Amino acid sequence: MDSEPHPRRQWTLSVMSLSLLAIVLNNSVLNVAIPQLIEELDASTTEVQWIVDVYSLVFAGLLLAAGAVADRFGRKRFTLGGLVLFGLGSLLAAASDDVGQLLAARAVMGLGAAFVMPGTLSIIVQVFAPGPERRRAIAVWGGVSALGVAIGPVVGGVLVTHFGWASVFVLNVPLVLVTAGIGLVVVPEWRDPAAAPVDLPGAALGAAAxxxxxxxxxxxxxxxxVSPPVLGALAAAVAAGFGFTARMRRAEHPLVDLAVLRSRTFLGASVGNLLLVFGLAATLFVLTQRLQIAFGFSPLQAGLAIAPVAVAVGVSSGFAAALTTRLGTRGAVGLGLAVAAAGIFTIAWAGGYWQVLAGLLAVGVGFGLSMSPATEAMLSTVPDERSGMGSAMNDTMQELGFALGVAVVGTVSQRLYADALADLPAAARSSLGGALRLSREEGRGGVADRALDAFTTAAGVGMTVAAAVVLAGAVFAAATLPARVRPGAAVGPERVGASSSPGAAGSRGPGARGTAGPGRSPLSARWGGSQPVQRNAP
Structure with missing residues (x-):
């Protein structure tokens, strides 16, 4: 693609940011509504867990296929279509009368979100030329994602308190309608008419894994x-993963070219982003509980107490492009991850809210400084005409990071908590709430004190593990990422990427065509052929 930016790129960035906010915000506000869902829908703990998890499973399973389909048939079409589908699922969820209906609605929402998430980033890459302006746009994209996570508990607390659990889904409907309506007018369409057919067997194997x-x-x-269900699922993931790899090696038009996965730049950026999201998810998961249990905050107060991390992300994201220009990709990503790790460790052993606040600000600054250059480095390993697929891989890594952060730190914290109360009944060992109920019902005040101490210690150790993981990400990124990512050029010895020569496929002007020049990389030719790539006017 040439370096001419699209004239409506700022409007497009606004629309894509609002689309992303709708997706991320809904997931973070839902947690606040769970107590009401249990009461009003008579949902069991297992059913509530599936209300949350069915979305993640559908979303994660379809990301790669959604990115490939959008590249092939039109990014604007499938991104805005996915947004409308997400809004329809939200409307169905708000109108649900039982758990089964809500589960089906959440699956529809996950299906829509799978097309929105990679589409937002690939369209941003489409309309912004490589260089500082694209870096700033990606920084805004990453900042909006963190903003949705951080303000979700506040928004959810207000909505659930005043309007009930259904309001967290109704919130999406006007946001979707306005965003999709504006997007139809201002967002340019792009598709690759010369692209090969979507590799359906590869998509199925990737989804299964x-x-x-x-x-x-x-x-x-x-x-x-080590339970049978978990070991069985891990075995299935490994088997499907091997099948996916074998398919990518044999397929004439693979869903994902394995040269990308072998790129040190891709590996460093994707693992860095995964571990950064791991730390953020683990921090918010543990801290939300600790603020309410150890500090005595209400749910709304806890949400407000966490909100400063969003401010820090937003402010630091504005400096990410300049910092990357000064320090390079390796320096900016490594510094951001190290600062985030220090913030998580500060929160882990904070004795009061002011220490928590200092840690949150550090986490936000680290996130804002590292997310943009890491994402830009990751996307540099794929040609721009395949940025839908590149964005889907980025989103898949972040989804895995989020799930792993909650699961690993939650497991560590729960195990330490239960071990500290080994001599108490099972109800007290299973959760702090059970221990407090036992203390009230049996008048055993010492149980409550022991349980609170055990919870505080377990939470601190769990978050220390998260800090260590993020710090390891900083070291790994410093060892694998290049000093600088050259705008529009391939990174690494594999020459993974598209040529930035004027003859490369994909003219940036609306409705323009470009032909593949002699400098086109082998990977770009394998994915998109040597035929013109067309960008249509909206």
Whole structure:
């Protein structure tokens, strides 16, 4: 693609950011509504878990296929179509009268979100030329994602308190309608008419591997990592993963070219992003509980107390492009991950809210500084005409990071908590709430004190594990990422990427055509052929 930016790129960025916010915000507000769902729908603990998890399974399983389909048939069409489908699922969820209906609606929402998430980033890559302006746009994209996670508990607390659990789904409907309506007018369409047919067997194997892995991660804290359901799911994930790899090697038009996965740049950026999201998810998961249990905050107060991390992400994201220009990709990503790790460790052993606040600000700054350059580096390993697939791989890694963060840190914390109360009844060992009920019902005040101490220590150790994981990500990124990512050029010895020569496929102007020049990389030719790539006007 040439370097001419699209004239409506800022409008497009706004629409894509709002689309992303709708997806991310809904997942974070839902947790606040769970107590009402249990009461009003008479849902069991297992049913509530599936209300949350069915979305993740459908979403994660379809990301790769959704990215490939959008590249082939039109990014705008499938991104906005997925957004409308997400809104329809939200409407069905709000109108649900029983758990079965809500489960079906959540699956529809996951299906829609699978097309929205990779589409937002690939369209941003489509309309912004490589270089500082694209870096700033990706920084805004990453900042909006963190904003949705951080403000979700606040928004959810207000909605559930005043309007009930259904309001967390109704919230999506006007946001979807407005965003899709504006998007139809301002977002340019792009498709690759010369692209090969979507590799359906590869898509099925990739979906099976991802779903099995995410299922194992979700179920591990409940059943144990060595339980038959979890081991069976892990075995299925490994088998499907081997099948997927074999298919990618043999297929004439593979869903994912394995040269990308062998790229040090891809590996460093994707693992860095995965571990960064791991740390953020684990921190918010543990801290939300700790603020309410150890500090005595209400749910709404806890949400407000966490909100500063979103401010820190937003402010630091604005400096990410300049920092990357100054320090390079390796320096910016490594520094951001190290700062985030320090923030998580500070929160882990904070004795009061001011220490928590300092840690949250550090986590937000680290996230904002590293997410944008890591994402840009990851996308540099694929040609722009395949950025839908590249975005889907990025989203898949982040989804795995989120699930792993909650599962691993949750498992560590729960195991330490239960071991500290080994002499107490099972109800006290299973959760802090059970221990507090036992203390009230039997008048055993010492049980409550022991349980609170055990919870605080277990939470601190769990978050220390998260900090260590993120710090390991900083070291790994420093060892694998290039000093700088050259705009529009392939990175690494594999020459993974598209040529930035004027003759490369994919003219950036609306409605323009470009032909593949002699500098086109082998990977780009394998994925997209040497035929023109067309970008249509909206």
């Amino acid at each position: 991802t779903v099995a892995l995410v299922y194992a991660i979700i179920e591990a804290p409940v059943h144990g990592w």
